[in-house]
Amino acid sequence: MNNASRANSITRRKLLKASAAGAALAAFPAPLIAQTKPFAGVTLHGASFQHRFFTLLQKYIPEFEEKTGMKIDLQLSALPVYNQQANLELSSGGSAYDFVNVTFTLATRWIAAGLLANLDEFTGDANLTPAEWNPKDFVDGAQVPYRDAKGATYGYSWEGGAMLMGLSRMDLMEKKGLKIPKTFAELQQVCAEINGTDGVSGMVSWFLHNWNLPPYIQGFGGNIFRNPPGDPMPTLNTPEAIQGVEFYAKLLKSAPTGVLTYTEDQARQAMLTGRANIFIHSSAWVTPILLSDESKVKETSRVVRSPAGPVHDYPASNSQGLGIPKNAKNQKAAWEFIKWALSPDISMRLVKEHGHSSICRRSIITSDEYRKLNTVNGQDLGALYLEVLELPGKGENYMAYRTSKEFPIVGDVLNKAFEQVATGQLPAKDAMNAAQDQAIAALRRAGTKL
Amino acid sequence: MNESSLRKATPGRLIAITVVLLILLSPFLWLLQMSFKTNDQILQFPPPLIFRPTLENYVALWHSAFSASFVNSLLSASLSTALALLFGVPAAYALSRWSGRGKHGLSFAILVTRMAPPIAFTIPFFLFYRWIGLLDTITGLVLVYTSFNLPLVIWMMQPFFDTIPVSLEEAALVDGARTRTVFTKIVLPMVTPGIAATAILCFLYAWNDFFFALILTRTNARTAPVAVVNFMNYEGWEWGKIAAGGSLVMAPVLIFSLAVRRYLVSGLTAGAVKG
Numbered sequence: 127m128n129n130a131s132r133a134n135s136i137t138r139r140k141l142l143k144a145s146a147a148g149a150a151l152a153a154f155p156a157p158l159i160a161q162t163k164p165f166a167g168v169t170l171h172g173a174s175f176q177h178r179f180f181t182l183l184q185k186y187i188p189e190f191e192e193k194t195g196m197k198i199d200l201q202l203s204a205l206p207v208y209n210q211q212a213n214l215e216l217s218s219g220g221s222a223y224d225f226v227n228v229t230f231t232l233a234t235r236w237i238a239a240g241l242l243a244n245l246d247e248f249t250g251d252a253n254l255t256p257a258e259w260n261p262k263d264f265v266d267g268a269q270v271p272y273r274d275a276k277g278a279t280y281g282y283s284w285e286g287g288a289m290l291m292g293l294s295r296m297d298l299m300e301k302k303g304l305k306i307p308k309t310f311a312e313l314q315q316v317c318a319e320i321n322g323t324d325g326v327s328g329m330v331s332w333f334l335h336n337w338n339l340p341p342y343i344q345g346f347g348g349n350i351f352r353n354p355p356g357d358p359m360p361t362l363n364t365p366e367a368i369q370g371v372e373f374y375a376k377l378l379k380s381a382p383t384g385v386l387t388y389t390e391d392q393a394r395q396a397m398l399t400g401r402a403n404i405f406i407h408s409s410a411w412v413t414p415i416l417l418s419d420e421s422k423v424k425e426t427s428r429v430v431r432s433p434a435g436p437v438h439d440y441p442a443s444n445s446q447g448l449g450i451p452k453n454a455k456n457q458k459a460a461w462e463f464i465k466w467a468l469s470p471d472i473s474m475r476l477v478k479e480h481g482h483s484s485i486c487r488r489s490i491i492t493s494d495e496y497r498k499l500n501t502v503n504g505q506d507l508g509a510l511y512l513e514v515l516e517l518p519g520k521g522e523n524y525m526a527y528r529t530s531k532e533f534p535i536v537g538d539v540l541n542k543a544f545e546q547v548a549t550g551q552l553p554a555k556d557a558m559n560a561a562q563d564q565a566i567a568a569l570r571r572a573g574t575k576l
Numbered sequence: 577m578n579e580s581s582l583r584k585a586t587p588g589r590l591i592a593i594t595v596v597l598l599i600l601l602s603p604f605l606w607l608l609q610m611s612f613k614t615n616d617q618i619l620q621f622p623p624p625l626i627f628r629p630t631l632e633n634y635v636a637l638w639h640s641a642f643s644a645s646f647v648n649s650l651l652s653a654s655l656s657t658a659l660a661l662l663f664g665v666p667a668a669y670a671l672s673r674w675s676g677r678g679k680h681g682l683s684f685a686i687l688v689t690r691m692a693p694p695i696a697f698t699i700p701f702f703l704f705y706r707w708i709g710l711l712d713t714i715t716g717l718v719l720v721y722t723s724f725n726l727p728l729v730i731w732m733m734q735p736f737f738d739t740i741p742v743s744l745e746e747a748a749l750v751d752g753a754r755t756r757t758v759f760t761k762i763v764l765p766m767v768t769p770g771i772a773a774t775a776i777l778c779f780l781y782a783w784n785d786f787f788f789a790l791i792l793t794r795t796n797a798r799t800a801p802v803a804v805v806n807f808m809n810y811e812g813w814e815w816g817k818i819a820a821g822g823s824l825v826m827a828p829v830l831i832f833s834l835a836v837r838r839y840l841v842s843g844l845t846a847g848a849v850k851g
Contacts, residue, residue, distance in 0.1 A: 173794075175810055176806065176809045176810060177809070177810050177811065178811060201794055201795050203806055204805045204806045204807070204808045204809065205808070205809075205810050206805070206808070207790060207802060207805055207806060210790060210791070211790070211791070211794065214699075214702060214791060218699075218702070218703060218706075220706060222706075222711075222794075382621075389812075389813060390812065391615075391619060391812040391813060391815075392619055392621075394812070395616075395619040395620075395621075396621070401621070410811065420616070
């Protein structure tokens with residue numbers, strides 16, 4: 127056989143193979159493609175505020191794109207910018223986004239207004255959600271803001287924040303014979319006794335009083351509203367609320383000068399350098415005293431549960447969720463992305479490869495690997511985090527005030543009133559009586575029926 | 577009071593001027609020194625006045641999306657200024673030379689659009705832009721800024737044209753010049769200071785705008801002021817980058833103002849602001 131005839135025979139064989147393959151493809155083209163990459167070619171548009179979670183997730187997104195054939199266009203902005211833009215987009219019925227961050231302070235509003243897709247329709251369909259994805263694995267307390275009154279779910283949480291107490295100078299406390307405070311009264315005593323020792327302030331805080339103050343008001347048995355979210359009548363001038371305001375203002379007397387205008391990172395810096403002994407805030411702000419390379423107080427620090435009030439032990443918590451706008455063009459594709467981004471696999475990789483621990487999947491938080499990575503100086507930070515994050519899901523949802531649509535208005539009034547008290551301009555009773563009237567008037571002006 | 581007494585630099589005057597300058601410039605100087613510090617140095621208490629300056633904030637900005645936003649700001653501000661002048665200057669001239677009955681009503685109607693707060697127009701613009709696909713585009717921003725600057729140009733420029741004697745134009749027409757030539761060769765050169773002053777104000781409005789850019793842009797057309805806000809992260813504010821971004825945002829305006837300051841002073845004192 128010469129070269130030419132060999133070439134001809136190969137060509138014939140190739141032709142036969144190609145014809146057979148072509149016939150097979152012609153017979154079963156769509157199902158074959160559909161089974162592999164059903165959303166190939168789709169560009170998903172998503173938006174959120176900037177957060178380490180998304181910065182880390184972006185490293186893995188190429189894998190998702192490779193696997194599904196989709197393209198992810200993720201728009202990240204500052205929190206106020208994102209909230210403004212997403213609010214406008216969703217409330218005007220836009221379809222620019224396929225998935226969005228459901229900011230927890232806006233969640234109730236967006237869900238009540240029907241701006242988000244009911245995710246139960248996705249999790250309830252075995253073809254769309256495999257059993258191992260397990261929606262119930264998300265910490266219940268973190269999921270509370272993303273449910274409507276009937277219990278339907280409109281978002282899955284990707285980040286949790288649990289209020290903890292950081293103590294940076296246990297050495298000073300031990301010298302003075304002081305124990306870790308477990309009650310409001312003990313907290314008051316420790317702050318006052320440490321303040322000024324070695325140039326250390328008793329405690330530090332930051333300027334958003336409508337975040338810091340409510341746990342004290344609730345600790346004394348008060349609340350911001352009568353029965354949120356159903357009854358949004360402000361309750362700022364109850365004896366319990368006044369007591370909470372007085373207590374917190376007194377606490378801040380042992381804080382550095384100018385604490386009323388401190389930002390979160392100024393407060394964290396004061397802790398990292400050991401200039402202030404106590405900071406009570408979300409875990410992400412408090413745990414750096416143990417975990418950050420910048421910390422100068424690693425050896426003398428502890429992170430514990432925040433002290434309980436005489437009536438309630440209601441540490442604040444929050445979570446951020448991912449959801450799908452009602453008018454999104456590619457809802458099923460968006461759900462594919464959410465499933466992947468919040469999957470146990472990605473969650474565990476975030477923990478193991480980047481030490482990102484503020485996730486909301488119980489199975490990961492309780493895993494040995496997570497515990498190993500988040501146990502510092504014998505303290506199981508993960509257990510603390512989980513315990514606090516769980517609380518609003520057990521019994522009373524005491525964080526409901528924070529997600530009420532009336533809170534931004536009342537929160538502003540509360541901020542001003544507290545500043546008047548903390549700066550000594552008005553006694554707590556007078557400031558809170560005035561605040562109550564102002565809050566009611568402001569809500570009525572905004573169209574709230576009280 | 578004669579001229580020489582006005583010019584005399586007594587110690588008291590020098591001190592007063594220095595104090596006023598310090599008050600006026602201190603926020604800018606504080607911002608500038610912050611831009612050369614690390615985040616840790618910025619958050620130190622008390623703040624260190626002597627420190628080893630670093631360019632890391634500027635380098636980080638250069639490598640971030642801020643640089644694209646800066647270009648977007650330059651494009652939208654300069655294009656809208658050029659467009660507003662292109663349409664507004666002839667309109668002001670026409671209004672100046674027109675003596676019909678509805679002149680005052682028309683002038684007022686033009687100004688009304690400028691009196692309304694931007695929030696009144698934002699939502700209609702947002703919905704309209706989404707409908708026609710101009711959301712998050714430089715074109716969309718340029719159109720908005722032009723529509724807001726046009727009344728300003730007309731109202732700033734009209735008094736300049738009023739001060740030019742009509743007889744001058746009539747003489748040129750008698751000499752055989754065409755109307756367009758009269759406008760471009762005789763009238764326009766006489767109102768150059770006014771155009772410079774107006775251009776600065778238009779540029780400043782577009783350059784400093786935050787609200788329209790916040791609502792009408794996303795990522796492609798995001799402008800520098802919105803990009804600076806994006807350094808206020810959920811997990812902490814990147815103070816160094818905010819300061820560096822703020823300093824950079826101020827730079828073009830300062831350079832532009834310095835370049836045309838001669839016209840700016842004469843323009844603002846000879847035209848509409850003149851009593």
